[in-house]
Amino acid sequence: MTVYRVKTENHEMILANGVPAETFIDYVGRAAFDNHAEYLDLYGAERIIPEMPAPRISTARLLPEAIRARLGIAIETVPLSA
Structure with missing residues (x-):
């Protein structure tokens, strides 16, 4: 899989494949x-670049459970030390 990161002057919403x-x-x-x-x-x-002022989910733990289940995304749990 190839992932492209699009950099613009500001953090903004674009259309990617519609x-x-x-x-x-x-x-x-x-x-x-690598290209630093x-x-x-x-x-x-x-x-x-400052983050745009829009609600966003930046980590799987913030994704609602129903959507995680539908996408098959599991959240890794770390056991607490006793």
């Missing part, structure tokens, strides 16, 4: 990507 999708958001930072040096050559420095 489905609304959001553009890249800086959760990890670009230094984690190329990015610095093009833009000079990292720029943090």
Whole structure:
């Protein structure tokens, strides 16, 4: 599977194959990507893009149980230390 990350000047909604999708958001930072040096050559420095003010689900644990079940997504549980 190939995943493309679309970077725009702002965090925004775009259409990807006819489905609304959001553009890249800086959760990890670009230094984690293979093309970080190329990015610095093009833009000079990292720029943090603020998250758009829209409700979003950024992790499986925030996804409603009915939707997780329908998609077959299990949540990993970590046992608490005694």
